[in-house]
Amino acid sequence: MSWRHALLIVPAASDDARTDFGSTFAEHDPGAPALLLGELSAQRGDGVFETLGALDGTPHQVEAHLERLARSAALMDLPVPHLGQWRQAIARAAASCPPGEATIKLVLSRGLDDGRAPTAWISVGQAPDFTAARTDGIRLVTLDRGVDRDAATRAPWLMLGAKTLSYAVNMAALREARRRGADDALFVSSDGFVLEAPTATALLRIDGVYVTPPASSGILHGTTQLSAFAWLEAQGMPVRYRDVRVGELGRVDAMWLLSSVRLAAPVRAVDARPVVGDAALTAALNAALLARTS
């Protein structure tokens, strides 16, 4: 990702009465140093983030991303993000998006060790070309996430439902998948349940029902997944959140990984076992996701 534009944000505490945002943003050249070495984002992955997709300057799912940013911040004991300020910053960032598909990344870091204030910024870049992933599809390997399905409830300090900057394991899982000749990974729990992909939500069609594992199993609430469920329901398709056992992957006749910028990537194979797929539905779903106006 080559970042073309950035905004530094002076984060305000949550205070909806505050409406003068004029002085709280600074345009920043992404090629110029911006962060101190003592930044806790860089020293400890100590912060949260969101990545939004945009088409021709229209960002997708702003409210769902901001809700998740606030939920992640709460799980990490970060100051409550001022959503009005973020909304305005996203609008400014969106105005600088290149034509076509773009990525808008929001970062909220704990800041410096002195605890005075968080650090926050937004970066904008051209999205990679995901045509091949959306049409030809992707091959997955299942990888053990090490934790069981109940760990998120039992041990909230693991922050399994937060989108934190501590993303090294997610990146290592992608490298492991590529080492095994696949395109992406599908995390499964140590007690045999399907969880999520390192950077995407799983959507599976089993016996004609569109299924995603529930957030209670320690996975992220997917923003693109929310849009996909809404669209599928509008088409009259049955959707359901439920636990999916790894053994059920053999019964899946179509499957997708859903994420904000790649959107719906159809799964061609899981652990080398082919998945039939549904090219017409994939194309219609991606068209609908790209056409979102909010």
Place this chain on the structure above:
Amino acid sequence: MSWRHALLIVPAASDDARTDFGSTFAEHDPGAPALLLGELSAQRGDGVFETLGALDGTPHQVEAHLERLARSAALMDLPVPHLGQWRQAIARAAASCPPGEATIKLVLSRGLDDGRAPTAWISVGQAPDFTAARTDGIRLVTLDRGVDRDAATRAPWLMLGAKTLSYAVNMAALREARRRGADDALFVSSDGFVLEAPTATALLRIDGVYVTPPASSGILHGTTQLSAFAWLEAQGMPVRYRDVRVGELGRVDAMWLLSSVRLAAPVRAVDARPVVGDAALTAALNAALLARTS
């Protein structure tokens, strides 16, 4: 931690023939921005680090820390660190240490998304005053690490033995411990074994033997723990790496958390159950750790 001095390093590939380091360091004011927003350390906690203690400009355990830096980098598929360069950079950093106890932090980040080169730096600061922790001791609470003892072997992509920048869970565990009125946490595995503390290694005295859980259980190789075992052996004390069941904590008559800057912090209580302790041994051990000349 307030950083007083910093060095930026232009990382060289591993090449022991390269001896001209003159142009590869840059002194840097820690109060001036140094990192781009696209830094993968800041965006994804994607890198490794080490924290060394130093007394009056003499850094402790340089070789053990560099070995662990290299091991962590290998587990993360980072370029092999050029240890000669790091050694020289540590010597330069040590020369700028304040008198008394200091902290020297090494960071090796994956760099930018373009994959051209890692980013590396060293920061130097005055160490906090840990007198109270070393003499009065600390209270621990056990916290479930979510994973079982075999996860590190079964799922190397979890990088449980690497000291990565993705430290958000470690920080959350410390906050949870403080919320429960304790000073620090002791991670235990989901199958009931003692692991390590979020930023320290556990040393337990059970039936007169000084015990640390083995690195194979997915914990970090402790550098201060290596020094402690060597010192204990020199005093004629029996030391042993072995698995410790959580149930054995009730039989512990002395216990310490070992780390590079706080050194040996005696444990006063685990989950509110008092630990007798050994003040004389604690004092002698900390004196020996401070007196290390390499």
